[in-house]
Amino acid sequence: MLFLSIFTHMCINTERPKPVVKVSPDERVFRGERVTLTCDIQRAGDIQWTYSWFKDGYTFYPHTTTTTTTTTTTAKISFSADKSDRAEYSCRGERSDSQRSDTSAAVTLTVSGESTLTVTPDSPVFTGETVTLKCVIETYSDWRYEWYKDSVMLQTSDRYTVNRDTLTIRGVITSDQGQYWCRGRRDKRPNSSQSNSAVYLSTKERPSLSSPHLSSLTSTVTLKCVIETHSDWRYEWYKDSVMLQTSDRYTVNRDTLTIRGVITSDQGQYWCRGQIRSVSSQPNPAVYLSVKGELNIIVLLNSICDHLFR
Structure with a gap:
């Protein structure tokens, strides 16, 4: 009985410790x-142990910001959680006599809850437009949302509306x-969530148009709009x-208006406007198209011919 008791005690002592x-x-x-x-x-x-950490089965060397x-x-490591964690x-532990403990069961660390922003419409936006920014936070639904421009927290005002996300x-x-x-x-x-990426909202003044200018002045007139x-x-x-609108004599091709076979009723003020999304360009100065009678055109042409062939 004494022999068995000693043997059992020895077996217990030789079991490798199990870390948790x-x-x-x-x-x-x-x-x-x-x-x-x-x-x-x-x-x-009371034996002194040294410790090894494993991340997804590979030896883990804590980064410089880890305590x-x-x-x-016991051994502790402490860090600020990020997606990469x-x-x-x-x-696992190891004693000075090279005896090792078992490797612990793994625990899974889940890091979630980033906030991301979406902007509608895409930047840049023009003065006068309405812009909507939406905050999306992974997991949980009971967030109270805070909005910031640079370092200033935004509140609902005449132009800003903060409605949850x-x-x-x-x-x-x-x-x-x-x-x-x-x-x-x-x-x-x-x-508290962390914002992983801010968005930069770029704004532009609504552009002014250059006045339509005459590219040619013959029986066909071309006007071009420049933004x-x-x-x-x-x-x-x-x-x-x-x-x-485009017709038998008018051709509207994006920034160009062509008038073919100019007649006296084509005389008048011409102007153009640009639109993008819900934004219109600033009004531009109009140009006045003056159309002379057919007799004057013939006289003008004759005078040019006389000058060329004398």
């Missing part, structure tokens, strides 16, 4: 939260240009207050 990994505050954390992983070797006694704490039987973590800017002006970002807050943990910015404007052409 604990996660604080939880295995599901939010981006930016402080996470602590603790490797605790069970039944380790490491080691005692006789999503992984399975395990640990949506910020609306009406009647954009040039001073609305800047960096926009959002953040979520809630009463339970995680209690300094963008290439995807839709152009409208007007004679006096009447919008012109």
Whole structure:
């Protein structure tokens, strides 16, 4: 009986200790939260251990921003959670006599809750437009949203409407240009989100048009409309207050109006306007097309011919 008792005691002592990994505050954390992983070797006694950490099965070397704490039987690493920290973590201990513990069971760290922004319409936007920014936060639905321009928190006002996850800017002006970002807050943990990317809203004044100018003045007249910015404007052409459409004598081709077979009734004020999205360009000065009678044209042509052939 004495022999058996001693043998059993020896077997117990030769069992390798089993580490356990604990996660604080939880295995599901939010981006930016402080996470602590603790490797605790069970039944380790008073022997000094050194510890190895594993991330997804590979040796994990904590980055420079990680805090490491080691005692006789525990090791802790603490860091600010980021997307790249999503992984399975395990640990193992080794004594000075090269005896190792078992490798712990892995714990899975889930990092979520980034906030991202979408902007409608695309930047740049023109003065007078309405812009909508939407804040999307992964996981959870009970967020209270905060909106910022640069470092200033925005509140609902005459032009700004903050409606939970949506910020609306009406009647954009040039001073609305800047960096926009959002953040979520809630009463339970995680209690604050992190904004992973702000968006820069670029604003432009509604462009003014150059006056339509005559590219040629013969029996066919060509007028061209010039807008300094963008290439995807839709152009409208007007004679006096009447919008012109392509017809037998009028050809409207984007920024160009062509009048063929000019007649006296074509005389008048011509002007153009550009539109993009819901924005119209600033009104441009009109040009006045003066049409002389047929007799004058013949006389003019004859005088040119006389000059050439004398």
